[in-house]
Amino acid sequence: MRIGLVCPYSFDVPGGVQFHVRDLAEELLAQGHQVSVLAPADDDTPLPSYVRPAGRALPIRYNGSVARVNFGPLTAHRARRWLIEGNFDLLHIHEPITPSLGGLALIYAQCPAVATFHSSQTASRALRVAYPLVRSALEKLSGAIAVSEDARRTVMDHLGLDAVIIPNGVSVDRFALAPQAAQWRGSPSRPVVAFLGRLDEPRKGLTVMLAALRRLLELFPGLRLVVAGSGSAEEMISRLGPEAGAVELAGAISDDDKAALLRSCSVYVAPQLGGESFGIVLVEAMASGAPVVASDLPAFARVLDQGELGRLFAVGDGLALARAVEKTLTETAATASQIDRAQQAVRRYDWSVVTEQILAVYETIAGV
Amino acid sequence: MDWTGILLIAVAVAAAVVVAVWFGASRLDRLHRRIDRAQAALELQLTRRASVCLVLARTGLWDQSESAVVERAARAALTAAPPGQEHSELSAVVREALAGRRRLESAREDPAVAGLLDDLAGVWFRASLARRFLNEAVGLTGRLRSRRLVRFFHLAGRAPLPLTCDIDDAPPESWPDGRPGPPPPPPEANPPSPAACPEPPAEF
Secondary structure, three states: OEEEEEOOOOOOOOOHHHHHHHHHHHHHHHOOOEEEEEEOEOOOOOOOOOEEEOEOOEEEEEOOEEEEEOOOHHHHHHHHHHHHHHOOOEEEEEOOOOOOHHHHHHHHOOOOEEEEEOOOHHHHHHHHHHHHHHHHHHOOEEEEEEOOHHHHHHHHHHHOOOOEEOOOOEOHHHHHOOOOOHHHOOOOOOOEEEEEOOOOOHHHOHHHHHHOHHHHHHHOOOOEEEEEOOOOOHHHHHOOHHHHHHEEEEEOOOHHHHHHHHHHOOEEEEOOOOOOOOOHHHHHHHHHOOOEEEEOOHHHHHHOHHHOOOEEEOOOOHHHHHHHHHHHHHOHHHHHHHHHHHHHHHHHHEHHHHHHHHHHHHHHHHOO | OOHHHHHHHHHHHHHHHHHHHHHHHHHHHHHHHHHHHHHHHHHHHHHHHHHHHHHHHOOOOOOHHHHHHHHHHHHHHHHOOOOOHHHHHHHHHHHHHOOOHHHHHHHOOOHHHHHHHHHHHHHHHHHHHHHHHHHHHHHHHHHHHOOHHHHHOOOOOOOOOOOOOOOOOOOOOOOOOOOOOOOOOOHHHOOOOHHHOOOOOOOO
């Protein structure tokens, strides 16, 4: 099939939607489909060969983080030309509600179109505002996909659309088989707690993690907290006092380093405060065999099967986080069985399974 | 107000109505075409599903009487036009016939049967997707057609009010998510656990 994917966010900034679109494009290409991705980017940004830049992106605040999107006559012209040249059998638009490329592509599209809705909760205000503007364009969608039950509910409540749930994909084996890294390997006397996420984004919950640190160091004096992610946290850490010595800032790390960190650490902690619709890092951690401790957000509780596959703690509660980490590190038999079950369960998020399901949607809509 | 003013207002109102009608009519036309496409897609997937069931019934997966029941249901579904409750019947029959999980596992040892079972899972999933997509389009069309503007100007013409399709397509219980994709891997096919890797495992 000739498939056109539209990503509303710039490829040079890391983000869940961008990674999803990139991985999906590569999976589809590997299966012999023709794929082109339209994404905001400057003309001189180095991009994979299958990405068509749609022009410079402007930063806007969206869902608690800064997203780079674009809109305007030049972008519209480029979107239109891309559609004509691509002559697609099917158009797959990601996050069609953002005032961006997706909406433009949908307006000009002549072929059947499907959309994936990624976000939930905080994004709903944006949905409500945008709805009257995009309603008639949304009617052109032959089908809608939501990445999680939470994203589906948001789409239903605010757009009145039904959506099929197909989760985000993860290359399970890449994480399951990744080499470990000696500098991050935990031991009983020096357990390693891993935190991943942009540091300056409050909803990623680094403050909750740091609030738990004092208690954790009382329990495990040798404990190390490895904090990986872009952004600056020096100020937050300088306010910590003596515990600051247990924190190691790894900065923004590569995909390989992320896999190595998850494979090596004693426990991965996801203290997010909200705005999460899926929790892909939880799946990556589970695939790596790292025990997971996560805040009790609906999306996380679902990925962890209500606490069967990892431990949940009350959102924003540092002491509860510390207790969950303590249990994970001391109740080793229970933790080991959770890891086993988690490694089984993440198979359903593997790209092989997810691509198969997305292709089923494509083929159903294209009528082939 | 003089006559020119009244005339100008009348022209402006008429123009606004024309634009609204044109906009409504094109939306409706697009939805009707979407329904046609969705209906064709649903019929295609249902036909394929029945065909796979028919082939499966001849493989020896089931005993003679079960095979006969499946074959009869599949034939009835294939000859039904337009697709209707015959497909619900087929779903029920096949669900019943696939209920014994242990026997299914032994049947999968035959690669031809395993391939057909995978095909069935894939096409079953597609049929249920097609039905959801159709019903979604029907719902949107119904909402639009109940608008006053659309009714007043008879924008829907003589197109019959589209109906949702309520075929029972709940998947067999033995399919994990009712979806295609690899069946739950047998123990030896699991990804190696950290302990099985050359590096020393992470300790707590």
